[in-house]
Amino acid sequence: xxxxxxxxxxxxxxxxxxxxxxxxxxxxxxxxxxxxxxxxxxxxxxxxxxxxxxxxxxxxxxxxxxxxxxxxxxxxxxxxxxxxxxxxxxxxxxxxxxxxxxxxxxxxxxxxxxxxxxxxxxxxxxxxxxxxxxxxxxxxxxxxxxxxxxxxxxxxxxxxxxxxxxxxxxxxxxxxxxxxxxxxxxxxxxxxxxxxxxxxxxxxxxxxxxxxxxxxxxxxxxxxxxxxxxxxxxxxxxxxxxxxxxxxxxxxxxxxxxxxxxxxxxxxxxxxxxxxxxxxxxxxxxxxxxxxxxxxxxxxxxxxxxxxxxxxxxxxxxxxxxxxxxxxxxxxxxxxxxxxxxxxxxxxxxxxxxxxxxxxxxxxxxxxxxxxxxxxxxxxxxxxxxxxxxxxxxxxxxxxxxxxxxxxxxxxxxxxxxxxxxxxxxxxxxxxxxxxxxxxxxxxxxxxxx
Amino acid sequence: xxxxxxxxxxxxxxxxxxxxxxxxxxxxxxxxxxxxxxxxxxxxxxxxxxxxxxxxxxxxxxxxxxxxxxxxxxxxxxxxxxxxxxxxxxxxxxxxxxxxxxxxxxxxxxxxxxxxxxxxxxxxxxxxxxxxxxxxxxxxxxxxxxxxxxxxxxxxxxxxxxxxxxxxxxxxxxxxxxxxxxxxxxxxxxxxxxxxxxxxxxxxxxxxxxxxxxxxxxxxxxxxxxxxxxxxxxxxxxxxxxxxxxxxxxxxxxxxxxxxxxxxxxxxxxxxxxxxxxxxxxxxxxxxxxxxxxxxxxxxxxxxxxxxxxxxxxxxxxxxxxxxxxxxxxxxxxxxxxxxxxxxxxxxxxxxxxxxxxxxxxxxxxxxxxxxxxxxxxxxxxxxxxxxxxxxxxxxxxxxxxxxxxxxxxxxxxxxxxxxxxxxxxxxxxxxxxxxxxx
Numbered sequence: 001x002x003x004x005x006x007x008x009x010x011x012x013x014x015x016x017x018x019x020x021x022x023x024x025x026x027x028x029x030x031x032x033x034x035x036x037x038x039x040x041x042x043x044x045x046x047x048x049x050x051x052x053x054x055x056x057x058x059x060x061x062x063x064x065x066x067x068x069x070x071x072x073x074x075x076x077x078x079x080x081x082x083x084x085x086x087x088x089x090x091x092x093x094x095x096x097x098x099x100x101x102x103x104x105x106x107x108x109x110x111x112x113x114x115x116x117x118x119x120x121x122x123x124x125x126x127x128x129x130x131x132x133x134x135x136x137x138x139x140x141x142x143x144x145x146x147x148x149x150x151x152x153x154x155x156x157x158x159x160x161x162x163x164x165x166x167x168x169x170x171x172x173x174x175x176x177x178x179x180x181x182x183x184x185x186x187x188x189x190x191x192x193x194x195x196x197x198x199x200x201x202x203x204x205x206x207x208x209x210x211x212x213x214x215x216x217x218x219x220x221x222x223x224x225x226x227x228x229x230x231x232x233x234x235x236x237x238x239x240x241x242x243x244x245x246x247x248x249x250x251x252x253x254x255x256x257x258x259x260x261x262x263x264x265x266x267x268x269x270x271x272x273x274x275x276x277x278x279x280x281x282x283x284x285x286x287x288x289x290x291x292x293x294x295x296x297x298x299x300x301x302x303x304x305x306x307x308x309x310x311x312x313x314x315x316x317x318x319x320x321x322x323x324x325x326x327x328x329x330x331x332x333x334x335x336x337x338x339x340x341x342x343x344x345x346x347x348x349x350x351x352x353x354x355x356x357x358x359x360x361x362x363x364x365x366x367x368x369x370x371x372x373x374x375x376x377x378x379x380x381x382x383x384x385x386x387x388x389x390x391x392x393x394x395x396x397x398x399x400x401x402x403x404x405x406x407x408x409x410x411x412x413x414x415x416x417x418x419x420x421x422x423x424x425x426x427x428x429x430x431x432x433x434x435x436x437x438x439x440x441x442x443x444x445x446x447x448x449x450x
Numbered sequence: 451x452x453x454x455x456x457x458x459x460x461x462x463x464x465x466x467x468x469x470x471x472x473x474x475x476x477x478x479x480x481x482x483x484x485x486x487x488x489x490x491x492x493x494x495x496x497x498x499x500x501x502x503x504x505x506x507x508x509x510x511x512x513x514x515x516x517x518x519x520x521x522x523x524x525x526x527x528x529x530x531x532x533x534x535x536x537x538x539x540x541x542x543x544x545x546x547x548x549x550x551x552x553x554x555x556x557x558x559x560x561x562x563x564x565x566x567x568x569x570x571x572x573x574x575x576x577x578x579x580x581x582x583x584x585x586x587x588x589x590x591x592x593x594x595x596x597x598x599x600x601x602x603x604x605x606x607x608x609x610x611x612x613x614x615x616x617x618x619x620x621x622x623x624x625x626x627x628x629x630x631x632x633x634x635x636x637x638x639x640x641x642x643x644x645x646x647x648x649x650x651x652x653x654x655x656x657x658x659x660x661x662x663x664x665x666x667x668x669x670x671x672x673x674x675x676x677x678x679x680x681x682x683x684x685x686x687x688x689x690x691x692x693x694x695x696x697x698x699x700x701x702x703x704x705x706x707x708x709x710x711x712x713x714x715x716x717x718x719x720x721x722x723x724x725x726x727x728x729x730x731x732x733x734x735x736x737x738x739x740x741x742x743x744x745x746x747x748x749x750x751x752x753x754x755x756x757x758x759x760x761x762x763x764x765x766x767x768x769x770x771x772x773x774x775x776x777x778x779x780x781x782x783x784x785x786x787x788x789x790x791x792x793x794x795x796x797x798x799x800x801x802x803x804x805x806x807x808x809x810x811x812x813x814x815x816x817x818x819x820x821x822x823x824x825x826x827x828x829x830x831x832x833x834x835x836x837x838x839x840x841x842x843x844x845x846x847x848x849x850x851x852x853x854x855x856x857x858x859x860x861x862x863x864x865x866x867x868x869x870x871x872x873x874x875x876x877x878x879x880x881x882x883x884x885x886x887x888x889x
Contacts, residue, residue: 048492048494048495048826048827049822049825049826049827050822051822051823051826081744089754090744090745090750090754093743093744093745094744094745094812097742097743097744097745097812097815097816098812098815098816098819099815099819100815100816100817100818100819100820100821100822100823101816101819101820102820102823117823117826118819118820118823119819119820119821119822119823120822122819145757146754146755146756146757147757148757149757149758150753150757150759150760151760152782153712153757153758153759153760153780153781153782154760156710156711156712156780156782157712157760157761157780160710160711160712161609161710161711161712162607162608163607164607264607264709265604265607266603266604266606266607267600267603267604267607300542301538301541301542302526302534302538302541302542303535303538303539303541303542307538308535308538311593312534312535312590312593315593318596318597318600319597339600341593341596341597341600342596342599342600368539368543371543372539372542372543375542375543375544375545376542376545377545378545379544379545379546379563379564379569380545382495382496382497382564383497383562385495386495386497386827386828386829387827387829388826388827450600
């Protein structure tokens with residue numbers, strides 16, 4: 001590992017000396033270590049600023065929950081700030097603040113993560129605190145009751161009072177049958193109302209352990225020093241035996257699903273999704289990278305097909321986009337969403353999008369389109385290096401969903417290798433009606449027209 | 451007490467001196483056209499970031515509300531001999547990024563490219579075309595205008611957006627800041643393509659432009675590139691200042707009925723100009739009041755103690771003329787009275803007595819200890835320089851930032867809040883359903 005790092009840093013140096021070189025893909029230099037208790041540590045040294053990002057990722061999130069306990073992972077994330085055996089509620093945040101740090105946490109379908117950004121010399125402060133709440137969380141009834149109210153307010157803000165947010169919730173519940181992705185990350189309101197502090201205690205005990213976590217550190221640090229600190233604070237925490245999460249693979253979809261969601265909205269909205277595989281669910285990743293390129297062909301910039309053909313060209317859409325998360329833990333949806341332009345209906349927008357898909361199934365995408373996507377991913381791979389936080393996110397997420405952080409290094413080469421035939425094959429194989437879910441959001445008075 | 455206070459101040463001083471944070475030097479020059487350029491050379495990444503700051507904010511709309519925003523939205527829809535498609539293809543074929551956004555004070559064009567030769571040349575030429583030769587094609591004008599009208603309609607799907615619009619209308623009544631940046635339905639309907647051309651010709655001129663660059667190129671390269679960028683630009687006339695803001699004569703409560711589960715609450719008045727002598731006391735004070743998340747008083751009172759809201763905050767937004775001081779939160783309709791009384795009481799207590807010595811020390815530790823975080827990427831550095839440039843503060847502002855924070859006293863905070871945050875002139879806006887209140 002050490003040897004490799006020297007070579008790679010020299011390449012890095014050359015890039016910065018000669019700013020007129022052709023665009024290089026800057027290498028990722030990640031140091032990895034696994035403690036005896038199973039905690040995985042990933043370190044990326046970046047000395048551009050005297051700052052460090054520290055993130056701890058737990059392999060638990062909304063897709064680990066089952067009916068009746070939805071929202072549990074997210075409420076637990078909130079409670080992680082509400083005191084431990086050795087810290088008063090709020091004291092964690094107070095100590096980080098006094099050390100000049102910024103902190104927060106986020107919960108997704110496949111992960112729960114906590115982070116601090118601090119001046120580099122303060123790394124030890126964050127490690128000490130994270131190790132404390134990994135093992136000594138103190139769940140108190142009074143704090144729980146109050147925090148549950150906060151989460152319900154969060155749900156009202158993000159979902160109940162947001163027409164498109166609520167529509168997306170109904171859409172997912174229609175699209176998925178047996179996959180846990182059908183439930184909202186924040187949880188159904190009824191499940192929040194029924195939640196007990198004991199549910200949280202059991203969830204915490206089940207998932208919060210060193211052998212279910214990844215610590216990611218990016219910034220002005222030395223990997224050996226980080227490993228030593230991690231050993232000091234996390235090393236003594238015992239591993240916990242736990243049952244792996246049930247697979248819960250989505251049953252095959254055998255026909256189109258349609259729904260209408262009426263909302264207190266002024267402008268109608270369309271959501272469409274096709275069932276697709278992800279890196280984590282396939283042996284051969286050809287289709288997955290082809291779908292990634294496909295999303296670039298449709299939606300990767302203002303010259304992509306949706307803005308060119310249906311926003312500017314036919315002007316059926318006021319806005320339209322496509323997207324795909326190849327790094328989800330479980331098979332997911334290739335999504336389309338959009339708003340019809342003035343005088344057009346959601347129905348017309350749906351037809352226009354299906355027409356774009358048909359073109360991709362009949363004709364090969366052009367070399368020019370593939371070249372554009374290639375140029376964009378190369379540039380993005382450099383731009384990403386301007387943010388320590390983003391780099392840490394990428395490593396933590398890939399590791400936590402089970403793909404492995406090394407995949408980040410393959411990304412550009414894999415995208416470059418995708419051919420026009422592979423894109424057409426993927427479009428034929430996955431973007432067909434039997435795998436499709438469509439939801440039309442109707443505006444006030446039941447109109448589907450802008 | 452006094453001894454204690456001194457000890458704490460000492461501790462903070464040690465903290466400051468122990469931080470050997472290298473603050474980058476901002477280089478500055480003028481092009482032949484008199485355009486001011488600000489530049490920081492960074493190494494490590496082959497990226498160039500730039501922002502063009504144009505004195506063409508929505509405060510310049512006059513009676514055509516929305517014209518500034520529409521003009522900036524059309525810049526990349528046609529320039530020179532290229533149409534929107536060709537511009538987008540050329541830009542994206544080299545992985546570069548371009549965007550324009552309009553605030554009340556400025557229109558800003560943001561640019562990011564790799565510094566390798568082909569990529570940089572291609573994208574910089576596009577930036578030049580867009581700045582110098584936009585064509586405002588009729589077909590794109592009509593389309594973007596319709597999209598704007600749809601978005602104006604969509605504002606009514608968001609109680610938070612409605613609250614903010616109602617608030618600006620009230621606290622800036624009669625001032626150009628009162629209007630929505632995108633305009634309103636009636637005003638946008640009336641805007642014609644010719645209006646955009648006229649707005650462009652008057653505002654997008656050398657005298658109203660400043661250029662900020664951060665990235666992996668040399669000073670000589672930067673000089674040459676900006677010189678070329680503005681070579682063909684009209685000199686034009688420098689815009690005069692936006693009129694001063696007149697404070698409302700008395701406070702006011704405004705309620706808009708809206709069928710949401712939560713009521714959005716905002717409580718505000720215009721206070722702070724850029725480069726204001728009270729900036730540091732107000733900024734540090736607000737950090738303690740409601741500007742620093744979990745450690746601020748408003749979050750403690752509203753969220754941590756009572757569980758009333760997910761997000762509760764206060765901020766000062768410095769603008770060219772007095773920008774708002776604003777306290778905001780959202781809570782379920784049944785609780786808006788409890789929440790608004792609690793937040794007002796928190797503010798009043800803070801104005802009367804200011805922070806405790808302990809709170810002040812903690813805030814300074816956070817701001818000074820976190821200084822390095824403000825500058826840890828090219829993007830953040832760029833935004834800091836933009837702030838310095840439009841604020842008209844000295845270029846070595848960042849070198850004195852920590853000592854300015856460190857020098858703020860409790861007395862200065864109390865004094866500044868009492869003079870500037872005039873509760874009897876504050877406007878309260880609520881958008882939600884008026885229902886029977888829960889205790």
